Amino acid sequence: MYVLKGNAMVGQSGGPTAAINATLSGVIRGAFESDAIFNIYGAFNGIQGMLEGRYCTLNEIIKGEEDLCLLENTPAAVLGSCRVKLPDPEKSDTEYKKIFDLFRKLDIRYFFYIGGNDSMDTVAKLNAYAAVIKHDIRIIGVPKTIDNDLVGTDHTPGYGSAAKYIAVSIQEVIRDCAVYTVNAVTIVEIMGRDAGWLTAASALPRIITGAAPDLIYLPECTFDYEEFFTDINAALDKHPNVVIAVSEGIRFSDGSLVGASEQSGKTDAFGHKYLSGTGKALELAVKNRIGCKVRSVELNILQRCASHIASKTDIAESVRVGYESITAAVAGVSGQMMNIIRISDNPYKVITGHIDINKTANAIKKVPRHFINDRGNNVTDECAEYILPLIEGETNPMYRNGIPVHFTIEQ
């Protein structure tokens, strides 16, 4: 087999997760072990830093196992991230020239881009451009997103940890809400503009400890206020403390966002539109219609960076996917996204593989309809059982004086 030898570069892109640094650690581990790769460079802020010539030499920064372990328990993106999308190279190839100039300057023969949907678009474009200019380089997309909405993989690294945070937090919210006897509705807004995977994770305690939100609304089903009020009243007939999990991206039948609808025409003291959010919109609606005590809780960015309650399964898989991306690239793979293939449910077993990047970039995997109940106000046990193995196990972050120690890289 022809072994391409040279240096490697890795970048992180898109929204932070609790596992994206674990994937980076896997890439570094793979590079350290490979005879084909000499230096492993880290691009600061993804392709944004590459366009600006900002990068670091990871094999000089990472001193060994302790650093890698800290890195695996550090949330967000230690190299920084970006939301830059490359243009069509036929319209403008300035950025492409800059990036490949950097590749030539540093003798980069392997490029790994850890990210979500948009990042896979970048991988596809760079790979196509390399073929056109006949530059010998292997370019691999390494998936990460808390949203779990990438096609071509059983699930995405990063999802399991966010799902665990959501499951653990919703159970605590349910305990909190149970202490009083007056009728009260608590609405928990969870991330997910297009897909309800994160919100679906709120159902997990139901099949383990019995604590469950009464109602769960995903963007995959049309939202209707009348049905919503009926559902809440039915839940209040059973017990006084109703807890509802809702995706930020739920929409009415006309396609408009529920969160946006309450904001229309309303402005703050400065003339800005109120961006109240979906939870707040529902809170106001319930207060008006049902009149009981109502509260909304937005998990916000906490749900994507909570490495202190990361899933051991997710972190281990994230490292593995990063590591295997090196193996695949050295074996000749390029223009592919690494993926996770579930080969057994019970016991849960996965292998890693890779698929054509063009089959996954810019596509969205939604929660299938049979994972949602008929009424569209909860998820099925089958859905919960698909998610459950992904949150298994607890990590052991290092604590100093009660606070987790993170690994950081100064730019």
Add this chain to the structure above:
Amino acid sequence: MYVLKGNAMVGQSGGPTAAINATLSGVIRGAFESDAIFNIYGAFNGIQGMLEGRYCTLNEIIKGEEDLCLLENTPAAVLGSCRVKLPDPEKSDTEYKKIFDLFRKLDIRYFFYIGGNDSMDTVAKLNAYAAVIKHDIRIIGVPKTIDNDLVGTDHTPGYGSAAKYIAVSIQEVIRDCAVYTVNAVTIVEIMGRDAGWLTAASALPRIITGAAPDLIYLPECTFDYEEFFTDINAALDKHPNVVIAVSEGIRFSDGSLVGASEQSGKTDAFGHKYLSGTGKALELAVKNRIGCKVRSVELNILQRCASHIASKTDIAESVRVGYESITAAVAGVSGQMMNIIRISDNPYKVITGHIDINKTANAIKKVPRHFINDRGNNVTDECAEYILPLIEGETNPMYRNGIPVHFTIEQ
């Protein structure tokens, strides 16, 4: 010594914390060991349940060490809580008669009420009433509140766990916010209407790992928008990602709440006033004045029920305070609140004691001015060092399939 023998009752009151069940466990442990106490009853929903004759027999429910351990790692109030305040007995003694009828019926000679400020008022009133009617009973207040605002104790059980959650979460938020290069302000709203103890805990990572919010605003200092904008611009001059921790209770010099000010006159689609909250108000103000990307995150009830990241020190002290309340009561103490006395800072050492309930009920302990910097936009290292030992250590909740197992009692 005269040993009063009979049964005991314990109730929980006020807002949930991650440690109030640990205190309950301590009371149960003490009751189990005491020769003076036969049955230990749990009042459902505090004095509300006592008025309605709702209670359980804890010595029949708690089977042993495993149950007690689960209880200590369960957030909120397993017996339920209430916000009932007893009237002046000279104006109306109906409630008092009902409660003491229950005491007589069950031969209750020891009553322990776990709660915050309002609950200590209940303890004071019941104790005074018992003296008036010459009913031989020992009544003890056992402190808990995440707010840490009770006078007469170095700190309150429950505060350390909430402080740990805040310190850990703010560090994760800081990591999350650091990934992009564009100027952005993230405002984290933390509980505390009158005292800034919880918000002050956001400074803890600074002295341990160096991760720190740029600015911290407490209700103890007057808030001024012009100074706020100046502070933010100075922080943005240093780095693009500014993180601000702010108490929900910050006020302008005229005494009005900053959160309320942005809501005045603004109504939603149903004619309700927008309850945007302090973080949202500041978010809108920064967006208008500075114009950069702004986001607000409200820790909301998550910060008071996060038993998965409870402080081992706090949980252990909460158990101890509950346990010692039994020892004190059996020794003849009544009409007192248990307290924690710090006898050494380095090493951190505490003992438990008790103070006259009338010296603590209805009073508020604020963050002293010397714990806050001159500018009023951060806390001092002395403040952080006072809080730090309270978040030391991690608990070991039992997990099943990735989710903590809680102890629950059916009513």
